[in-house]
Amino acid sequence: MRAMILKGPGVLEPGEVDKPTRGAGEVLVRMTHSGICGTDLEIHSGGIPVDYPRIMGHEMIGEIAETTKDGPAIGSRVIVDPVTYCGTCFHCQAGQINICPNGALIGRDQDGGFADFLAVPEANVYVLADGIGNKEASLIQVLTTCYHAQQLGPVKPGESVVVIGLGVTGQLHVQLAKASGAGTIIGVTRSAWKRELAETLGADTTLAPGDDLLEQVQALTEGRGADLVIESAGRVATLAQAIDLSRIGGRILNFGTYTEKEGALPFYQLYYKELLIINARAAKSDDFQPSIDLVKSGAVQLLPLISHEMPLDDLSEALETLESRTIDTMKVILRH
Ligand SMILES: [Zn+2]
Ligand SMILES: [Zn+2]
Structure with missing residues (x-):
């Protein structure tokens, strides 16, 4: 599959990697849109250290391509929660799953969404309500935080x-x-x-x-x-x-x-x-559904916050656009 591969600080190249295979309890998501976060800029520049090669991207929207027995139907439009947690440590037992020391951020600690496909635990996907477009939905992860x-x-x-x-x-x-x-x-x-x-x-x-x-x-x-x-x-x-x-x-x-x-x-x-x-640091699973509902009801508008939409292949250019911090840059969304 196609992926944008970060090979070292500032070295980002499009390439082909194996399509991820779904593990037990995981769904396979075909990515349709993703958003670029300040964290991606920091990872790209080397300010946030990661293991290379790494596929960045943690604001992720897509469609279910393969599913579990009780998972969302094939073709369902979903948002992916990029935070994983162990469920058994002191913090998880105390309900602080968002700051689990054994947890990870998809797109930083493991490969993320700047690619054609992503395999994630079924518990990490939320079906989008009708009426919320995939493009604006990329911002829901930011809203959850x-x-x-x-x-x-x-x-x-x-x-x-x-x-x-x-x-x-x-x-x-x-x-x-x-x-x-x-x-x-x-x-x-x-x-x-x-x-x-x-x-x-x-x-x-x-x-x-x-x-x-x-x-x-x-x-x-x-x-x-x-x-x-x-x-x-x-x-x-x-x-x-x-x-x-x-x-x-x-x-x-x-x-x-x-x-x-x-x-x-x-x-x-x-x-x-x-x-x-x-x-505050990161969102919990419980923050996703109320955030989706706020967008669905119109209480929170996301489209006015998108200043640029670009194809995934232009990720390097998109990062430059954000780094230049021109006065009229807000959210940049990638179309896959
Ligand atoms: Zn982010
Ligand atoms: Zn934990």
Whole structure:
């Protein structure tokens, strides 16, 4: 079968590999669409170490080509949950299957979806509802991670929510907060068109970071600051901003992935404001069906977040497009 093979940092080539054979309890999925994640960029550049050769890709949509006795029917359209877990360790027994130390991310720790076929455990596929297109469905895996995060730090009806960073995940957080009945939703980013998009997707106000950001947020929250700040940019500087913008007794949901090793934070405010800081890493199986339902009901829109659609063979070009971080790049979807 055709696959995009990463042979070393920055060395990505199309090639032919054996079609995977289905193990016991596994289904074979014929891939139709996949999304490219920041994690793929990191794997591609060598920032995230993997064993080579590796087939990347963990935002995966396809059709069932071979199935198990009780599995979905042949031809069913499915989304693949890329997280595997052992089911027997301390964490799995405690219900923390998403952070199982024996688990793996398909597309990083084992071969993933940038190929024609993929064999996965039947428990890792979810049938897509009619009315959800395969192209937009590639984004549901991203939505599950945001949904999981907001389960850990729930939005209460009427609360004020600030979302810092309005890339794909920030736009999803805005929509999820809206669906949970948030009061005032404020989006923060430098990009004018991302602010505009967030306003069409549920943000009441959007602001550019600047000297008067704190005053503006206070003015919109009766002088208190936000009940919940969702940090979706992943920088120490934006985490510091989140601490500033939270109200006394407020909550911060860290969704961005921090890779910096040092930086300045207003530590005293953590104590003085008695802030609750919540971190989120990966989705659980339980997050998939509610996420599919949110898309089906229209509460969360995915199509507006797709800026590019390209054939799988153009993966290298797609990665370059994302790496260039041009102002109008959002989600890139690959057509298989
Ligand atoms: Zn990802
Ligand atoms: Zn486990």
